Amino acid sequence: MMAGSYSSDEIMTVSAARMLRDGAVCFVGIGLPSTAANLARLLHAPDAVLIYESGPIGAKPSVLPLSIGDGNLAETADTVVSTPEIFRYWLQGGRVDVGFLGAAQLDRYANINTTVIGDYCRPKVRLPGAGGAPEISTAAKEVLIIVKQSRRSFVNQLDFITSAGFLTGGDARERAGIGGRGPVAVITDLCILRPDPESRELTVTAIHPGTSREQIRLNTGWDVRFSPDCSETVPPEAGELEALRDLHARTAAAHGVVGRDA
Amino acid sequence: MAQWVSLSEAVAAHVHDGDFVALEGFTHLIPFAAGHEIIRQGRRNLSLVRMTPDLIYDQLIGAGCAARLTFSWGGNPGVGSLHRFRDAVENDWPVPLSIEERSHSDLANAYVAGAANLPFAVLRAYTGSSYEQVSPHIRSVTCPFTGERLAATPSVKPDVTVIHAQKADRKGNVLLWGILGVQKEAVLAAKRSIVTVEERVESLDAPPNACILPGWVVDAVCVVPGGAAPSYAHGYYERDNAFYRQWDAVSRSREQFSAWLKQSVLETANFAEYQRVQEIWREKGALR
Numbered sequence: 001m002m003a004g005s006y007s008s009d010e011i012m013t014v015s016a017a018r019m020l021r022d023g024a025v026c027f028v029g030i031g032l033p034s035t036a037a038n039l040a041r042l043l044h045a046p047d048a049v050l051i052y053e054s055g056p057i058g059a060k061p062s063v064l065p066l067s068i069g070d071g072n073l074a075e076t077a078d079t080v081v082s083t084p085e086i087f088r089y090w091l092q093g094g095r096v097d098v099g100f101l102g103a104a105q106l107d108r109y110a111n112i113n114t115t116v117i118g119d120y121c122r123p124k125v126r127l128p129g130a131g132g133a134p135e136i137s138t139a140a141k142e143v144l145i146i147v148k149q150s151r152r153s154f155v156n157q158l159d160f161i162t163s164a165g166f167l168t169g170g171d172a173r174e175r176a177g178i179g180g181r182g183p184v185a186v187i188t189d190l191c192i193l194r195p196d197p198e199s200r201e202l203t204v205t206a207i208h209p210g211t212s213r214e215q216i217r218l219n220t221g222w223d224v225r226f227s228p229d230c231s232e233t234v235p236p237e238a239g240e241l242e243a244l245r246d247l248h249a250r251t252a253a254a255h256g257v258v259g260r261d262a
Numbered sequence: 263m264a265q266w267v268s269l270s271e272a273v274a275a276h277v278h279d280g281d282f283v284a285l286e287g288f289t290h291l292i293p294f295a296a297g298h299e300i301i302r303q304g305r306r307n308l309s310l311v312r313m314t315p316d317l318i319y320d321q322l323i324g325a326g327c328a329a330r331l332t333f334s335w336g337g338n339p340g341v342g343s344l345h346r347f348r349d350a351v352e353n354d355w356p357v358p359l360s361i362e363e364r365s366h367s368d369l370a371n372a373y374v375a376g377a378a379n380l381p382f383a384v385l386r387a388y389t390g391s392s393y394e395q396v397s398p399h400i401r402s403v404t405c406p407f408t409g410e411r412l413a414a415t416p417s418v419k420p421d422v423t424v425i426h427a428q429k430a431d432r433k434g435n436v437l438l439w440g441i442l443g444v445q446k447e448a449v450l451a452a453k454r455s456i457v458t459v460e461e462r463v464e465s466l467d468a469p470p471n472a473c474i475l476p477g478w479v480v481d482a483v484c485v486v487p488g489g490a491a492p493s494y495a496h497g498y499y500e501r502d503n504a505f506y507r508q509w510d511a512v513s514r515s516r517e518q519f520s521a522w523l524k525q526s527v528l529e530t531a532n533f534a535e536y537q538r539v540q541e542i543w544r545e546k547g548a549l550r
Contacts, residue, residue: 030340053366054288054441066503067339069289069441071496082442083288083313084374087367092386111390115363120396126351128337128344132366134391164390176390177411255503 006236008189009148011208013039013244014236016100016146016187024097025049027136028059030068032146033100035247036187038064042243051090053132055080063254064247087132091139099140101133101163103147105155108201108222109172110145110165110183112137113158120160130162137163142181149188155221166200173200190216192233193224201225206233264434264457264477269489270532272456272482273299276422282309284420284452285318288443289339290496293426294318295489295533296458301325302527311418313369313444314339317492317509320346321527323359324519332362332418334369341506345513355516362399368415373444375417376451387413423452426490427475428497429466430459434477437466440496442473449475458486460498486533505540 006014016036020026022045028037030052038061041048050059054069058078065073074080081090090096104127105113114133118124137143143165147153165183166173173182186193186202190211193202204216204226217224236244267275277283277300285293297318300308304327311332312319316339322328324346336347350359364372371383384403394400403414425445427438436457438445449455457475462485468474477483488495492502512522526543530536 054290054443056441065340066506067289067501069339069443070501071290071440071494074290074440074496080441082446083366083444084370084447087370088374088385092367115392120392123352126336126343126348129333129335129363130365130391130393131335134365134393135367135385135387138389139386160396161390161392167390173390178389 006241008208010241010244011233011236012146012148012187012189014240015192015208015233016144017043017240019144019185019187020045020048020098020100023047025051025095026098026100027051027053027091027096027140029101029133029136030065032102033144035064036146037100039240039244039247042247043240051086051096053083053086055083055086057081057086057090062250064251066255087135091132091135094139096136096140097142099136099143101136101143101145103145103153105153105158106145106147106165106186107155107158109167109169110186110195110202111158111161111167112145112163112165113160115160115162117159133163137165137182138178138180140180143183145183145186147186147188149190149216149219151219151221154219166195169200170198190219194227196225203227204230206231208233209235264430264480264483266434266462267482267484269295269299269458269484269486270303272484273303276454276456276481277303277305277424278421279305280307281421282311282419284311284418284423284448286312286423286425286443286445286448287490287493288314288441289501290441290443290494291426291438291445291490292316292318292493293424293458293489294491294493295486296424296426296456297322298527298533298536301327301523311420313366315344315347317344317506320344320509320513321523323347323350324356324513325523325527326356328359329357330360330362332364332369334364334366338506338509340503341510345510346519349516363393363397364399364415365393368400368413369418370444370447372415372418373447373451376419377447380417382414382416384412384414418451420448420452422454422456423448424456424458425449426458426486426495428459428495429461429463430457430477430483431463431466434480434483435466436475436477436480436483437468438473446473446475449479454481455479456482456484458484458489460487460489460495461485488537489533491537
């Protein structure tokens, strides 16, 4: 690949990684969030503490885990605790700064559905379910969401709210008694969205280079708004791309597959 | 008191039709061999519980062993859907499967409550989610001291819990390490328990605070080397990631799954034979 050229997946992962500050305690979902969090750790955030729900605290995997409980996570962690302890003491205990989540579907208020499409009792599509996302989205001090943008994932109306974002917008989250700041950014392969300070509706605040507003509209299930000071995403730097590609190459070599995110 | 028995004896003695059964292991140490033996012995109408019903529950569900499933995340980790689970929920094949869905934190807390002989778990969860509307099991309590509203969910107390561990000594004291999941809680919450292990040793040689289940809280211990494959056993073998990917194709159609089940599980006598059959499937390329 030519220097300076990168894929939409790469700018998504790099942009998400940049949002994790050094020293942050991050509860990491598997797949895209895990890729971004580990990239951050390899770049600007060597002291970020990665917690996986299977029990590793301070995991420093050399390759990306395929499952949430890979042995490499345990071997490289500062400590490994039981699953009840992870959720009770560390997440519910209020020790997590950032919850890093993926999503099957989300709406304009960053509520997430990973449960069903269609009626709950007679679903059209049965998705995996909650996992730890409902408690991560409410117990972490803030939440980052990384997801590929399309009309399938960015929907006008969710059939089911698995994990609370801003519910019906405005101060609905606070009124419901949910702690934490909630989702502070949604990073996609097209752009970065942040909640409007008043309405809490996800608003495009940065567009990846080469992406048009029309493209973003076509891939969003609601009439998406653009922030008045909407900017262009800073393209990935050579060092960022190199670190990401090395990570994928190491992962592929270790797992015997082309690195992909589930 | 733990009895050293064969896996087929353990399942025959402790897993009955209609039982509430937990097979635990969070990605690591998943008791595949024991799950296969439950299928082989034709158990029916089981109520299964497991935080992450992955391939082993896909197999139990596809084989028609389960009538009910309590779970918190049902997928093929790193790959995608569980096709047999989805076929049962969406199309009632091979038999209808009713589900009780919880979150990870909820189920983990529910096992802890079960182990602690409490009727329910208390946690901060579900606020703003739709689960409260669809599940009769997710309710709330008000803290008598602060007035805070907290989620309350029923504890999990299986009739029998099955886990896999690294080793056990002559007396059936069990040692496990690495990613521990909820195995200890699941065993202590259950009326009966079966533990399969990689090896039987004279002495566990474990440091204080190691995760040990004393033999007197375990009913049956069985030596089944490789019994957690295709998941992994820390210190013994790695996760067979290729199998997880291949399962997507094997499980996608009822016909292909039924052929795999018949050849691999129903027509094999034990886990060692099952593993030989998997090698043949692999060589034929049928699992690729």
